[in-house]
Amino acid sequence: MNAIEVQDLYKSYDGTQAVNGISFEIGYGELFGFLGPNGAGKTTTISILCTLLKPTSGRAFVAGLDAGKESDKIREHIGLVFQETTLDNELTTFENLLFHAYLYGMTRSDAIGRIDELLSMIGLQNKKNELVKHLSGGMKRRLELIRGLLHRPRVLFLDEPTIGLDPQTRANVWNFIKEMKRMEGTTIFVTTHYIEEASDFDRIAIIDHGRIVAVGNPQRLINEMGKATVTFGATDSATVQTLLGYGMADLGSGRYEIRTEDPDLFLKQVMNRSGLKIDDFRINKPVLEEVYIALTGSEIRDEYVDRPASRKGRHR
Numbered sequence: 001m002n003a004i005e006v007q008d009l010y011k012s013y014d015g016t017q018a019v020n021g022i023s024f025e026i027g028y029g030e031l032f033g034f035l036g037p038n039g040a041g042k043t044t045t046i047s048i049l050c051t052l053l054k055p056t057s058g059r060a061f062v063a064g065l066d067a068g069k070e071s072d073k074i075r076e077h078i079g080l081v082f083q084e085t086t087l088d089n090e091l092t093t094f095e096n097l098l099f100h101a102y103l104y105g106m107t108r109s110d111a112i113g114r115i116d117e118l119l120s121m122i123g124l125q126n127k128k129n130e131l132v133k134h135l136s137g138g139m140k141r142r143l144e145l146i147r148g149l150l151h152r153p154r155v156l157f158l159d160e161p162t163i164g165l166d167p168q169t170r171a172n173v174w175n176f177i178k179e180m181k182r183m184e185g186t187t188i189f190v191t192t193h194y195i196e197e198a199s200d201f202d203r204i205a206i207i208d209h210g211r212i213v214a215v216g217n218p219q220r221l222i223n224e225m226g227k228a229t230v231t232f233g234a235t236d237s238a239t240v241q242t243l244l245g246y247g248m249a250d251l252g253s254g255r256y257e258i259r260t261e262d263p264d265l266f267l268k269q270v271m272n273r274s275g276l277k278i279d280d281f282r283i284n285k286p287v288l289e290e291v292y293i294a295l296t297g298s299e300i301r302d303e304y305v306d307r308p309a310s311r312k313g314r315h316r
């Protein structure tokens, strides 16, 4: 059994088809990203998995338990970090965490040890006795993150955990999440629309209009979806003739370029020809963002096609 199994899930709010027939599995210990633009159905899906919302039809299993029938048991095994904060501002950091630990039936000594461990991992040890209302937004988000992990859930659900955070806090949050996955084997289901943050996840699903439009390892999606660009510099006329013979385009200033699905193979072919005088080559692989835009946003994709120069510029 997988950590999460979703079978043909639908959810409609009178008139709106928020989730429109999705199926996927997540293995234990995976860091899985659910990516999509606003209104795609991410929060609806995560709410069904967390048993906060009932699907219109279809089934979902979390930690081997049926989300439709065993919601109380599922809640023992999961941790939640949602977009809107649910901390008690009038309590201290420590009190917020201890209250949560009691809700989950942890013993006081276990809770205290775990709180100290997590506070120092996330860098909030010096805020332990501070009232939460005096913490910054980034600190509150980090506090919610460790609260979600306090009772050692098997699956952690995060809905847009880095939205609105500064780059340093975002990096801190991701490092911590990956550390927990590595140290405790926690399965992590995370929604985000910061595509680039998902490039080193184990797998991602791209969701749009309530449907999954792609699923897989992000690097593999990049390789499958996007063409890379290979660029050579050459001035020797025989070399230039050979490069043009390979179908490379003349960019001017002695540079030649080709778009290809297999840049490594192309490079190998050219490099194996003897007598070529190439002074520089570059491979620009597409980024995940381009895969995402190609699948979800035709307006943005058209804009990108009109401005190929800016795309190349980003990689240099």
Ligand SMILES: Nc1ncnc2c1ncn2[C@@H]1O[C@H](COP(=O)(O)OP(=O)(O)O)[C@@H](O)[C@H]1O
Pocket (backbone or CB within 6 Å): 013, 014, 016, 017, 018, 036, 037, 038, 039, 040, 041, 042, 043, 044, 045
């Ligand atoms: N409680 C609700 N009542 C009616 N429509 C809703 C409700 N929640 C979400 N929706 C609609 O369902 C669609 C998916 O929303 P949501 O799951 O929140 O998307 P995401 O989290 O990807 O932005 C959107 O069109 C949204 O307007």
Ligand SMILES: [Mg+2]
Pocket (backbone or CB within 6 Å): 042, 043, 044, 159
């Ligand atoms: Mg949402």
